Amino acid sequence: MLERRLWRNLDYYFVGSVIALLLISLAVLSSAAANVATDPYYYVKKQLIWIFIGLSGLTLVLLTDYQQLKRYHLPLYVLNLILLAAVMLIGHEAKGAQRWINLGPFLLQPSEFAKTITVITLACFLDKRQGKLNRWQDLILPFTYVAVPMLLILKQPDLGTALVLLAILFGMLYVGGANPRLLLLIAGGGLLLAGLALYAHFHFGLPLPLQDYQLRRLVVVLNPYNDGQGGTGAGYHVIQSQIAIGSGGWWGVGFRQGSQVQLHFLPEHHTDFIFSVVGEELGFVRTVGILALYFLLIYRMIRIAARAKDMFGALLVGGVASMFTFHILVNVGMTTGIMPVTGIPLPLFSYGGSAMLANMLALGLVLNVNLRRQKILF
Template identity: 55%
Template sequence: MDRRTLRNLDFLFIFITCLLLMASLVILSTASTNVLKSDPWHYVKMQAAWIMIGIGAAAVLAVIDYEKWRTYRWWIYGFNILLLLIVFFFGADAKGATRWIATPFGFNIQPSEFAKIFIIVTLADFLAERKGKLNNYKDFILPFLFILVPMLLILKQPDLGTTLVFVAIFIGMMFVAGANPWKFGGLLLGGAVIVGVALWLHFSTNLPGWLHWAEGLPLPMHEYQLRRLTIFMDPAADMSGDGYHIIQSIWAIGSGGLWGKGYQMGTQGQLNFLPEHHTDFIFSVVGEEFGFIGTVTLLFLFLIFLLRSLSIALKARDTYGMLISAGIVSMYTFHILVNVGMTSGIMPVTGIPLPLISAGGSAMLSNMASVGLLLSVNLRRRRLMF
């Protein structure tokens, strides 16, 4: 790249990203202290290492013209499916799920995290070829089938949270690709109604005679996943079971007050009452120890991050770049809203981490790869005329 191209670099976006990465290390230095008592700084050191690797990956992806990925669409798509299939044959089990592949270097990788990036890059090209041709219901079939295969493989692991992220990515990119808003929106609304009715029938036990046959309607999901989708509406109904995470999280955030209890002074997190407080429920630690001011500050940084990402999408030089950016924005937005929502008790617990903040090597590398792709689109937002 020459100096004229580098003039397009979004320094505010880079600055906000760096602030979020630094916030991750600060928050993890208190959230993970008691997770591994033999090495209190284990997760901070691992996170710092993955951040450095992620910065390198982001830099490489930023230098590469994003248009080059179009040439390898089907290769990338096939590699994505292959990685997800390998999980079933050589995957490592943890907490009742098979989502990771063990490496000889002493750490595991989670292919479903990288699958999100692969599907964004490939679906963007698939939809770019069909922009302006997504006006009828039949036009939605092929894009849906394109994303359905990796979604089903991830759901089978099982990983409901990442499966839902795929849905968010698909919806965001379809609208940006020009899908008829009334027809596509109507399908989404109809699908939501069907899911709601199916859940109601599954958990119903005293239906009228003419609906008695539908009581306990079987659904293609594990029972614990179904309970997690509904327990947030009344977590007190199972305080020691599925509602435990939500109750502990609400107590943690609520007890922080305006300024919080102070660094490493929280009780729910430090005493390990709050499960997964270094990953899925790390936002609860922010609320408990840094209070309302801390949570608002973090959410403000995310807001600026998303606005800059959206600006990159709007200034993209072509449809492909815009769709890549839209997919990434959809992914980040869904992650943030659902993670904050589930820790606050207003959304189901789906096991979705807080991007750029939660501990996790695969998630951090995936997030930084997304940053690199956004920078690649941003750097090439205008064609050089001389």
């Protein structure tokens, strides 16, 4: 059981923002998935189950001092690699990707849990290297440490989740004390190299370790109408999403009144493109309100990280904050057409059991650090 005094440290703004986002997400999902299945509330019921399972997992995380996680970082790292490798051997394939393991009643997506596990294991890894992250050669091991699960995820293929791990790595390196200029140079150099590689691929046939549809999604942001016909082009999702969000205006067209959503012009509107439903049916003003809740959530994470009693706790929260920030920016960016379509869901909003459970466990880590930010003196 938790020491009663620990509850005095609970961040109620953080908890309130999570609860508000979950409640709003269920309402939006009930509209987005109304015509997807025979039962209009089929996905809402399933999401509710996963929310309760996630809350149970969050509670279990709170019961153990986060410091105890240091004992299990190597087994967790190995388990992460085993699960990701198992996907390639016994994984369930859908929509051209092999990312799930069939467990009967549900499909498990190991790559979703890989993000939370990476936060835990990388925090242990970097905690032991405080003050030793200032040179180029100091960063080779951290990058290699994350590169192994990244490559396994890319093999599925799942470019979006692989990029999330990269965002987690940079965020945690910054929290861990790595030279910010060095991180900016690496990030800038990586983006420049990626851009040159894409240019060389499309103009000179340079082979790249990505599927054709992934490559099209990366460049279609420049002009979605170049590949937006027939409902299957890489730009079709972006075009329909922009139409949906644009038609919402200031106050939205009304709950379950969005033509793009209800008439199925917008694909994946209960998963990756659920933010488009928000824009169309709730409008700009309410959309800004939801984004403000996300901002509050991230702000409280940063505050909790800054007040953590040790570097390990700060790294855990910094990793979760980096993960959520990247998810939100990329998902909102791809639905509005300013970022490539990478298939990254909107945390706590998009339908998905594995994602919901993994996110709730990650939020449990944040609350764990928050509750134990001070040593109890007797």
